[in-house]
Amino acid sequence: MTRASAIDIQDLTVRFADDSGWRTAVRSLSLQVREGEVVGLIGESGSGKSVTSSSLLWLLPLGDRCRLTAERLDVLGLNVLDATEREMRNLRGAQAAMVFQEPMTALDPLRSIRRHMHDVLLAHKPQSSRDAYALSKQLLSEMGIEDPDRVLHCYPHQLSGGMRQRVLLAMAFSCNPRLIIADEPLTALDVTTQHQIVKLVRRKTQESGVAILFVSHDLSVVRSLCERVYVMYAGEVVETGPAHHVLTRPHHPYTQGLLASRPELFAPRTRLDTIAGQAPSGADAAEGCQFRDRCPHAFEKCSVRPPLQASAGDPERASACWLEGAI
Amino acid sequence: MSILLEARNLTVRYDAPAQGLGVTKKHVHALNGVSVSLREGATLGVLGESGSGKSTLAFALAGLAPVAGEILFQGKRLTPAVRRHMRGAMQIVFQDPRSSLNPRMRIWEICTEALLLSGIRSDKKRIGRAEALLAEVGLPVECVNRYPHELSGGQRQRLAIARAIASQPKLLILDEPTSALDVSIQAQVINLLLDLQQRTGMAYIFISHDVGVVRHMSDDIAVMRYGEIIETGARDKIFDAPQHPYTRELLSVLS
Numbered sequence: 066m067t068r069a070s071a072i073d074i075q076d077l078t079v080r081f082a083d084d085s086g087w088r089t090a091v092r093s094l095s096l097q098v099r100e101g102e103v104v105g106l107i108g109e110s111g112s113g114k115s116v117t118s119s120s121l122l123w124l125l126p127l128g129d130r131c132r133l134t135a136e137r138l139d140v141l142g143l144n145v146l147d148a149t150e151r152e153m154r155n156l157r158g159a160q161a162a163m164v165f166q167e168p169m170t171a172l173d174p175l176r177s178i179r180r181h182m183h184d185v186l187l188a189h190k191p192q193s194s195r196d197a198y199a200l201s202k203q204l205l206s207e208m209g210i211e212d213p214d215r216v217l218h219c220y221p222h223q224l225s226g227g228m229r230q231r232v233l234l235a236m237a238f239s240c241n242p243r244l245i246i247a248d249e250p251l252t253a254l255d256v257t258t259q260h261q262i263v264k265l266v267r268r269k270t271q272e273s274g275v276a277i278l279f280v281s282h283d284l285s286v287v288r289s290l291c292e293r294v295y296v297m298y299a300g301e302v303v304e305t306g307p308a309h310h311v312l313t314r315p316h317h318p319y320t321q322g323l324l325a326s327r328p329e330l331f332a333p334r335t336r337l338d339t340i341a342g343q344a345p346s347g348a349d350a351a352e353g354c355q356f357r358d359r360c361p362h363a364f365e366k367c368s369v370r371p372p373l374q375a376s377a378g379d380p381e382r383a384s385a386c387w388l389e390g391a392i
Numbered sequence: 393m394s395i396l397l398e399a400r401n402l403t404v405r406y407d408a409p410a411q412g413l414g415v416t417k418k419h420v421h422a423l424n425g426v427s428v429s430l431r432e433g434a435t436l437g438v439l440g441e442s443g444s445g446k447s448t449l450a451f452a453l454a455g456l457a458p459v460a461g462e463i464l465f466q467g468k469r470l471t472p473a474v475r476r477h478m479r480g481a482m483q484i485v486f487q488d489p490r491s492s493l494n495p496r497m498r499i500w501e502i503c504t505e506a507l508l509l510s511g512i513r514s515d516k517k518r519i520g521r522a523e524a525l526l527a528e529v530g531l532p533v534e535c536v537n538r539y540p541h542e543l544s545g546g547q548r549q550r551l552a553i554a555r556a557i558a559s560q561p562k563l564l565i566l567d568e569p570t571s572a573l574d575v576s577i578q579a580q581v582i583n584l585l586l587d588l589q590q591r592t593g594m595a596y597i598f599i600s601h602d603v604g605v606v607r608h609m610s611d612d613i614a615v616m617r618y619g620e621i622i623e624t625g626a627r628d629k630i631f632d633a634p635q636h637p638y639t640r641e642l643l644s645v646l647s
Binding site for chain 1: 435443544546574578579580583586587601602603604605608609610611627645
């Protein structure tokens with residue numbers, strides 16, 4: 066059975082202008098998240114994953130210095146490209162919630178946690194402040210906060226990074242959204258806390274059928290949480306498929322390099338395998354495969370950009386490499 | 393090998409915010425009777441989650457937090473006066489290279505500022521030294537005249553390391569040096585730190601929440617929780633036979 070899609074992106078390109086010209090942040094990207102599905106979007110900083118997720122809820126500073134083109138950009142059935150501000154307001158928060166990476170900038174330093182949570186709850190559903198308080202308390206304890214009463218009376222600066230991030234997650238879940246776009250939500254959290262929250266998010270998705278686009282650079286968290294995964298490099302999707310398969314037997318040389326550089330694979334105090342060099346900045350947008358300068362397998366054909374092509378052995382998987390299936 | 397650093401019974405206490413009028417102040421023990429020792433040229437890994445006191449330990453050792461207790465460095469008791477004359481024998485690298493580098497200083501100024509203290513004042517000498525330092529940490533030498541914002545995250549962390557090793561320290565305190573970096577860049581910085589240690593014989597205190605990275609870097613490991621060291625010992629002992637239930641929980645995340 067095919068589920069309706071929560072996110073449907075076809076051929077998205079986002080470009081930013083700076084003093085030296087246009088830089089392509091996202092190039093011809095297509096991505097689907099079905100209802101109730103947890104999908105990971107992996108990439109290193111500057112790979113375009115946050116720009117992709119921000120484009121979905123109109124969070125990009127579109128204008129003279131930022132241009133977006135897409136064949137299709139649908140969120141929960143709404144065509145975001147042609148939506149009105151009113152439609153977007155109805156979408157954001159209540160149906161599609163966003164969790165940001167920096168909990169300190171996402172919370173207002175002059176408002177208590179209680180005010181933050183009440184703002185969200187009351188904006189989307191009129192209720193007494195007593196009910197809102199009780200609900201806030203419940204949401205916070207579901208996020209593993211042991212003393213929600215104290216936390217509700219705190220201001221953001223009085224909480225640790227982990228606590229602030231839990232508050233943001235609680236706010237995202239507060240209106241029972243159908244889609245959560247989470248941009249590095251666990252990065253600031255401790256390992257044991259991550260574990261706890263991954264379990265919780267998994268349970269919540271099963272119960273409520275919420276779809277999640279989970280943006281992260283943490284391979285192990287994505288593997289344990291997501292059904293499918295997209296791997297981004299220099300603004301493009303280089304590999305996609307079931308998370309477990311892609312992150313245990315990667316096809317694309319970039320994904321292979323990422324996985325091979327984890328310290329767990331090496332004897333203590335020995336040199337690690339690394340991917341040489343660093344990712345292109347997007348300014349030049351060279352022809353051909355963006356990874357070719359760092360790739361151990363590069364050959365003549367790589368000067369032509371490889372399309373994202375389905376894997377011969379597994380139609381659910383695809384990678385953008387001329388050697389797909391051969392390495 | 394001789395002992396480079398010995399810290400005994402370190403305690404750092406902060407005042408907790410008062411909970412109401414007339415209530416006596418409470419204290420939070422960010423560090424509660426912590427003792428560590430480190431051999432010359434060795435690496436002590438400090439593993440713990442946020443709030444466990446591992447950064448406070450780094451700050452206390454570096455003289456950046458008000459600490460009670462005793463620190464012996466190369467056999468000498470560290471007092472503020474002794475610290476001033478140490479000439480940067482102990483240096484620290486912070487987690488976030490965006491906030492720990494002055495955005496208005498050029499790269500050569502950043503990595504040779506400490507040399508001012510040892511009397512090297514001519515710009516020409518400083519730039520020369522900066523070029524050598526950049527080469528040592530694998531940064532392109534052409535960067536000397538640029539500003540930190542022109543560097544990528546991994547390059548900035550290399551710069552922070554270059555600044556720290558400018559005074560040829562005996563001990564480098566690394567507070568989550570790879571946590572803000574991407575996976576592929578993290579591996580490069582780990583390799584750099586291992587190479588530097590082999591070349592110079594510096595000792596490291598390597599602080600991280602990342603179990604895999606700490607295991608990879610350390611000879612000995614101290615596990616912290618609630619401002620105390622709950623378990624300490626040789627790396628393999630901690631990993632093969634963790635005694636404390638919390639250590640077991642932390643390590644289980646790896647598998």
